[in-house]
Amino acid sequence: MQAKPAFSCVCTATTMKPPRTASDSTRVPWGTPTLLAPMEGVGHPDFRHLMAERGGIGMVCTEFVRISRAPLSVRAVRREVVRSPGVPLCVQVMGNEADKMAEAAAVVMDAGADAVDLNLGCPAPRVVRHGVGSAMLRDPLLLRHVVGTMRSAVRGPFSAKIRAGFDDASDVHRNASILVDCGVDWITVHPRRRSDHYRGVADWRIIASLARSFDVPVVGNGDAWSARDALRMMEETGCVAVMIGRPALRNPWIFQQVEALLAGRSPVEPTGADVVGHLELVARRYRETWSREPQAPLGKLKELVGWLGRAVPDGGALRKASLREGSIEGILDRWRLEVGHRSPRELDLLADGHLGLERSGTTLAG
Ligand SMILES: Cc1cc2nc3c(=O)[nH]c(=O)nc-3n(C[C@H](O)[C@H](O)[C@H](O)COP(=O)(O)O)c2cc1C
Known part of the structure; x- marks a missing residue:
């Protein structure tokens, strides 16, 4: 059942919506x-x-x-x-x-x-x-x-x-x-x-x-x-x-x-090796950009790893351990070891979010 919106509509006459036209898409x-x-x-x-x-x-x-x-x-x-x-x-x-x-x-x-x-x-x-x-x-x-x-x-x-x-x-x-x-x-x-x-x-x-x-x-x-x-x-x-x-x-x-x-095509199904490859690429680019500030890429990579780890079932320990690492190589080695061998179904990266590790929005009540 569709829930009643939790807010009231106070549209003004000037902004009420007329039917959409094809020209909308040109905006x-x-x-x-x-x-x-x-x-x-x-x-x-x-x-x-x-x-x-x-x-x-x-x-x-x-x-x-x-x-x-x-x-x-x-x-x-x-x-x-x-x-x-x-x-x-x-x-x-x-x-x-x-x-x-x-x-x-x-x-x-x-x-x-x-x-x-x-x-x-x-x-x-x-x-x-x-x-x-x-x-x-x-x-x-x-x-x-x-x-x-x-x-x-x-x-x-x-x-x-x-x-x-x-x-x-x-x-x-x-x-x-x-x-x-x-x-x-x-x-x-x-x-x-x-x-x-x-x-x-x-x-x-x-x-x-x-x-x-x-x-x-x-x-x-x-x-x-x-x-x-x-x-x-x-x-x-x-x-x-x-x-x-x-x-x-x-x-x-x-x-x-x-x-x-x-x-209507089949979406990519990333593997653990793809995830590690992504991290390696990010690390390489960040090192090039922040070549004069060696600590900057490490901090930036840790931030990303914190998010990527949320796609790994039981990834909490991996995330925490990665945040404690003192070097980029240390983080990459950890991910190579713990994530590199995983198949797509062992990660929550498929197009339909099959493991449902995160709660998505909805228009339905609940
Ligand atoms: C680390 C971080 C930084 C953000 N910085 C901005 C920002 O500079 N400007 C902005 O409008 N929203 C910012 N946001 C909000 C996001 O653009 C977005 O509205 C919010 O994360 C909800 O969308 P999501 O569920 O797709 O993340 C930031 C969000 C995060 C997590």
Whole structure:
């Protein structure tokens, strides 16, 4: 039985959705309906390139670029615009000073980004304290001012990434109305409130409700842990595309698998040897990039291993031991020994998430 949504609809007359037309699809700059999520600390260019090379990604997003009160450094902002070959790039900015944000967005587009996104979802206390990220979801006047000013400055695609609300999911329609009124090209929604951080399961009913109610493409995000989940999110909610974050750290093949399922092909079934090969490749790239900071690649690899280990049944001990290792070789040896021999069915990396180690979202109650 379909549950009643846990929020009320407060759509305005100006934003109620007329029937979808074919031209809707021209408002989004990606082909394959998948986006690599912005991920601070993880989503640096090396990682984005590696993921893009694997294929199946419609658009990659940068981690947020903080636009503060200090005078805008055009050089620093331009430096963030690093494209991955063959995949459109969306650069995310975060801040609440309308003129600065508009200027930064224009710089980003001028430097070659395919789209610019406004971060309205970051839940971190250090971010909220400054009234940016998810904090802007509880200030409709500020939200309208910043988004409207940015819209005037960005000639190309401009999107916003929201959470369900700050501490009240019933705000989601009000906030989406503001974004639509201001003319964003699409809205990405991660249906948890700021107060939820990452607790519980993403409430896909909120994605469905926005997709039903507004005449703007809605990108769904949150807890699409397998390729099959990603397809199910699109089917159940009517979102035009799925943004994938943590599940792509845990399963670097997920985008390829989504693409294969959409094309009616058999999705790749990664083996333990593939997982080790992936880690070796990541380690090599990170060492090249951070050749002058030998400790940096180790920390970055540990972060990834923490996610990859979640696809290994009983992988808790392996994860903990990997985090204690003092060298990249130590981590790789451990994974060669403990994971390298595993068959696809001994890992939770198949397109249908057959071992179900993670709880995915749903539009159903429960
Ligand atoms: C390590 C990490 C860093 C993140 N950094 C950002 C960020 O810079 N900007 C943003 O909008 N969301 C950020 N997020 C949130 C993700 O983009 C995404 O909304 C969230 O993880 C839910 O999607 P998922 O279930 O596919 O991971 C981050 C998430 C993680 C785990």
